[in-house]
Amino acid sequence: MLQKPRGTRDFLPDEMERRRLIERRMREAARRWGYREVSTPDFEHLELFTMKSGEGIIQEMYVFEDKGGRQMTLRPEVTAAVLRMYVNEGKVLPKPIRWCYFADCFRYERPQKGRYRQFWQFGVELIGADTPSADAEVVMLADDVLRSTGVAFDLHVGHLAPMKHLLADLAPGDQRAIMACLDKHDTAGLEAALVEKNLTHLAEPLAALSKCRNVSEVFEIAGDIPERARIEEIFSLLDSQDIDYRPDFGIARGLDYYTGMVFEGFAKNLGAENQIIGGGAYRLAHLFGGDDVASSGFAIGFDRVVVSIGDFPLVDEPIVGIVCTPEARARALDVARAFRGAGVRAEIDLMQRGMGAQVSHAAKTADFAVILGKREVEAGTVTLRDLHSGKQQERSLEDAIAEVARHGSC
Incomplete structure (x- = not known):
């Protein structure tokens, strides 16, 4: 008897009805903010993702050669594809552009609870607005979308500028190595990297930065950096709307293109694999031949949201x-x-x-x-x-x- 491929799932009618209900709630929340749905191909040119994330990502992807000898891949995520679409077809649209998507993605990695080889993402991209209000809107929308599903979560919001300021004198390779350890919360790896590179003087300020619980504490460590006014305005806007979040200036998103505001969300009832959302401000379009346009966005791990919510009664229709x-x-x-x-x-x-x-x-x-x-x-x-x-x-x-x-x- 043939079995489904490893890392994939079959969904019976009750589960599909629950998934579609949660999906509709997400779409409706985004629609109320003015975000319209787009769709991109399931497969793209391999180069689209190696330009964004480097050659190392290839081992995690489903890569194949088509009959014309072109290197193609099933999409491992959607942001790059949406920005490619913007460069191809959306540059003349009035800005800011508010797009959302719901799509399945594919990664060749070890399956475990909440992590599959075929998985779904719900996400948004806000393209063409380089303001504190734009950054705050994306965080507020993320909070609204997650709340619409009924999932219980903790939201952490930070900004990369203070951390990059502390690491400003380092070579780009050393910056990436240290930020990779911070991103993975790898304390031992961070200590080893700082010792190896003779940077132990950074251990205390980096640790202090990750423990800051308000914006004023951040600038006591990083100083009066150029981005201070923008950071203060972002957090002031979030506070004005009573967004339930925790300031977290220890967030170091692992993707090099993040440029400023960053945030993550974690389901309260999952184990180690509990991150259900990640996002921030970035610049990506120029890599694909477009303008150097400011963008912000996020992606929600839909499958983990569903696992966190669990079973719930469906509407009893006769x-x-x-x-x-x-x-x-x-x-x-x-x-x-x-x-x-x-x-x-x-x-x-x-x-x-x-x-x-x-x-x-x-x-x-x-x-x-x-x-x-x-x-x-x-x-x-x-x-x-x-x-x-x-x-x-x-x-x-x-x-x-x-x-x-x-x-x-x-």
């Missing part, structure tokens, strides 16, 4: 099972269509069962049975049976539809 004799088949199709036209789920027997067997099957899958025999066809009526109470009554089709719909709205 289901009607149409039961009929062979000579009433045509009328049964008309009746089923009328129920569906009224927004009621209606299922009709396809197995050529007898009337008793049809009712027995309907009792397992439906809430009501609509029975059609010779008498009902001649009278233009239906017999409506409540499969929970056992009560039944012959009614007009319109009254039967109204009765079932009334149960759906209770």
